[in-house]
Amino acid sequence: MEKWPVAMATQEFLENCEVHKGKKFALFCEDHSQLCCHTCDLSHRQCSKVTPIANTTLSASDDQQLSAEINTILDQLMKLQAYWKSNLESLQVSYKKRL
Ligand SMILES: [Zn+2]
Ligand SMILES: [Zn+2]
Incomplete structure (x- = not known):
C-alpha cells in the first residue's frame, strides 16, 4: 500500500x-x-x-487479492514479451540465412 x-x-x-x-x-x-x-x-x-x-x-484481504491479480497479469505480460522477443530473433536469423 x-x-x-x-x-x-x-x-x-x-x-x-x-x-x-x-x-x-x-x-x-x-x-x-x-x-x-x-x-x-x-x-x-x-x-x-x-x-x-x-x-x-478495500479490506486488507481485498487488497492482497488485488495485488496478487496484478502480479499474475504482470507475469503474463513478461512471458508474452519474452515470447515475441524470441520470435523476432528467430525471424532475424532466418532472414540472414536467406540473405
Ligand atoms: Zn443536487
Ligand atoms: Zn460540503
Whole structure:
C-alpha cells in the first residue's frame, strides 16, 4: 500500500469536501453529478436523486487479492514479451540465412 503512487494525503484530499473543511463526502447527487458531504446535502434537498456512497474502502484481504491479480497479469505480460522477443530473433536469423 505504501508503494502505491497515491499518497495518503492525496487520498484524504479526494475524500474530503473542499467547501466544508474536514467533512468527508458521504453522498452523491445525480442531478448535479456532484459529491456532497452532510453539510452540502442541505442545499440538495430539492434534488431527486441523492444517494449515499457505499463504503468502498478495500479490506486488507481485498487488497492482497488485488495485488496478487496484478502480479499474475504482470507475469503474463513478461512471458508474452519474452515470447515475441524470441520470435523476432528467430525471424532475424532466418532472414540472414536467406540473405
Ligand atoms: Zn460540503
Ligand atoms: Zn443536487
